Amino acid sequence: MAYGLFLSGSKLVTVFDFGGGTLDVSLMSIQDGRFEVLGIGGDTNLGGEDINNVLVDHLLELLYKHHDVVKAQVAGLDMVRLRREVEKAKIQLSQEEHADIEVDDIAGVKKFTYTLMRRKFEQLCDPIWKKYVQMPSNVVLLSISIDNLVYTGVFGSFPVC
DSSP: OTTSOOOSSEEEEEEEEEOSSOEEEEEEEEETTEEEEEEEEEETTOSHHHHHHHHHHHHHHHHHHHHOOOGGGSOTHHHHHHHHHHHHHHHHHTTSSEEEEEEEEETTEEEEEEEEEHHHHHHHHHHHHHHHHTOOOHHHHHGGGOSEEEEEEGGGGOTTO
16 A cells, blocks of 8 residues: 555554545554455545635635625636635645735736735634544544554645644
């Protein structure tokens, strides 16, 4: 396995796969390179798009508040470009303390710029993290005595992991 789990002996591992639209959790036993799935769970309504939506909503609030823009003015290609910048910011925040977001000509605003600090990112995403941590899953409850946690998907590079 790519995560270095081919270890000798017996291990209990929980794998968290935070994808674009879902969170999948697996509890696995690994014994001498053989994997056995003991339990699976997750949340089909929790994923990376939830984080994108929180960030987009935050940026739109700033745009409305500081640039006298109304909601109806931001649509179509403006939203596509804003979402693209949000995705870039998430990636940048996995390695840096801030991300500069710039969108040219959005809803009549010549240039919208915002510096998103990692601290603010974590604050905005806090409700998502809380939902994740409180996920009612037998897999998570069973994983009290695990030996390893493996984060895959977008969680693998998040600053909070």
